Amino acid sequence: MLKDLVRRHRVIVCVGSGGVGKTTTAATIALWGALAGRRAVVLTIDPARRLASSLGIAELGDEPRQVAADLLASTGKPVRGSLAAMMLDQKNAWDRLVARHAPSAEVRERILRNRFYLHLSQSFAGSHEYMAIEQLCLLCESADYDLIVLDTPPTKRALDFFEAPERIRDFLDRKIVRWFVMPYLSQGWAAAKAMNRTVGFLFRKLEEATGVSALAEVTDFFAAMSGMFDAFTARTDVIHGILRAATTAFVLVTGPEEQVLTEAEFFSERMRSLRMPLGGVVFNRVHEELSADPAAFPGGTVTRLDEETVRTALVAAGITCEHLDWLAANFVDYQLLARGEAIRMEQFRAGLSRRVPFVTVPNFDSDVHDLVSLTRMHPYLFGAANPADGVESRPPRRRRRPHG
Numbered sequence: 085m086l087k088d089l090v091r092r093h094r095v096i097v098c099v100g101s102g103g104v105g106k107t108t109t110a111a112t113i114a115l116w117g118a119l120a121g122r123r124a125v126v127l128t129i130d131p132a133r134r135l136a137s138s139l140g141i142a143e144l145g146d147e148p149r150q151v152a153a154d155l156l157a158s159t160g161k162p163v164r165g166s167l168a169a170m171m172l173d174q175k176n177a178w179d180r181l182v183a184r185h186a187p188s189a190e191v192r193e194r195i196l197r198n199r200f201y202l203h204l205s206q207s208f209a210g211s212h213e214y215m216a217i218e219q220l221c222l223l224c225e226s227a228d229y230d231l232i233v234l235d236t237p238p239t240k241r242a243l244d245f246f247e248a249p250e251r252i253r254d255f256l257d258r259k260i261v262r263w264f265v266m267p268y269l270s271q272g273w274a275a276a277k278a279m280n281r282t283v284g285f286l287f288r289k290l291e292e293a294t295g296v297s298a299l300a301e302v303t304d305f306f307a308a309m310s311g312m313f314d315a316f317t318a319r320t321d322v323i324h325g326i327l328r329a330a331t332t333a334f335v336l337v338t339g340p341e342e343q344v345l346t347e348a349e350f351f352s353e354r355m356r357s358l359r360m361p362l363g364g365v366v367f368n369r370v371h372e373e374l375s376a377d378p379a380a381f382p383g384g385t386v387t388r389l390d391e392e393t394v395r396t397a398l399v400a401a402g403i404t405c406e407h408l409d410w411l412a413a414n415f416v417d418y419q420l421l422a423r424g425e426a427i428r429m430e431q432f433r434a435g436l437s438r439r440v441p442f443v444t445v446p447n448f449d450s451d452v453h454d455l456v457s458l459t460r461m462h463p464y465l466f467g468a469a470n471p472a473d474g475v476e477s478r479p480p481r482r483r484r485r486p487h488g
């Protein structure tokens with residue numbers, strides 16, 4: 085169960101492949117924390133519209149917003165803490181980053197209006213991830229929250245997120261920047277490419293990353309930005325500190341499907357090598373396997389050959405409709421699906437350290453997009469419907485430097 089994990093950490097980062105339930109899990113963990121007495125905040129990325137509106141963040145904002153007390157009370161649970169939520173807006177976050185670090189209003193305006201910047205802030209690979217972590221940084225520095233739950237963007241292999249700070253740092257590396265601000269580069273692409281293979285390579289990369297090929301804009305951008313690079317570099321160090329702190333835990337959310345689990349395996353390996361090991365695993369949307377009665381199903385599990393047995397059981401239970409064959413076949417199909425998932429999850433677990441807690445959450449009959457339905461996940465994640473049930477839940481002691 086994840087109860088202790090949430091109790092012992094200040095920052096929980098939900099990671100995983102696209103569409104597996106990261107946003108939902110992040111929201112439900114923060115809600116649990118709030119019910120347990122924590123001052124919780126969830127930073128969501130692209131939540132389903134209904135989830136956003138039930139968290140009271142239908143519009144993007146610059147700051148986390150407190151979820152209204154009566155909304156929290158609508159869960160029917162005693163509320164001992166508070167919950168805030170924020171939806172991350174990439175573009176806005178970049179602009180704020182520039183505004184914070186720009187040495188003067190004039191430079192700020194020059195950067196914000198630059199076409200290359202507009203592309204970079206909207207489409208540079210890794211920029212979404214970087215801004216999510218940047219926002220995490222801000223929340224960590226504020227003393228307003230003692231549980232910070234970060235949702236992460238869907239990424240192809242769910243990894244870009246953690247490599248983003250490095251990638252941006254490489255990108256902003258001053259050695260590279262110097263190439264751009266060298267005056268001769270303003271002569272144009274052809275001259276620059278001829279000058280040096282490295283420069284040509286960098287420009288190609290830049291073009292690929294941004295789709296912008298106007299060299300003058302790029303050069304101007306870097307000239308305007310050059311004073312800000314030190315601040316950015318210092319920032320990535322802080323970010324590393326937070327991601328590797330003992331008070332930060334990563335929760336991998338995954339589905340039980342083969343392809344998703346393969347990605348999850350790769351991901352968990354990679355996280356280990358980045359020295360950010362998993363703190364917990366959530367198998368979400370799992371089909372529940374019936375514990376088959378050995379008297380009825382001698383193999384201990386339901387197999388394709390059992391359709392007749394199921395049919396007989398249905399008739400014995402008084403169910404005699406025209407769809408009986410279909411019902412029996414459907415039940416067997418479901419059980420085969422559930423068995424396959426159970427085997428795959430077992431294999432996945434075998435590769436994890438035994439200390440890593442894992443939980444399974446069933447595939448509910450409807451989407452999870454309001455506070456009440458979020459609480460449906462609590463018994464599966466935490467082993468109790470209320471934080472007050474069972475082990476006491478209290479916030480971890482604040483460290484002097486939360487990301488130290």
Ligand SMILES: Nc1ncnc2c1ncn2[C@@H]1O[C@H](COP(=O)(O)OP(=O)(O)OP(=O)(O)O)[C@@H](O)[C@H]1O
Binds near residue numbers: 108129130239445
């Ligand atoms: N256990 C569950 N049972 C039923 N529906 C679920 C469950 N968990 C999540 N969902 C639904 O699945 C959909 C996807 O969930 P969610 O948005 O949390 O995924 P995600 O990993 O954040 O996706 P993305 O990678 O696109 O950001 C949502 O509509 C959510 O309500």
Ligand SMILES: [Mg+2]
Binds near residue numbers: 129130
């Ligand atoms: Mg999401």
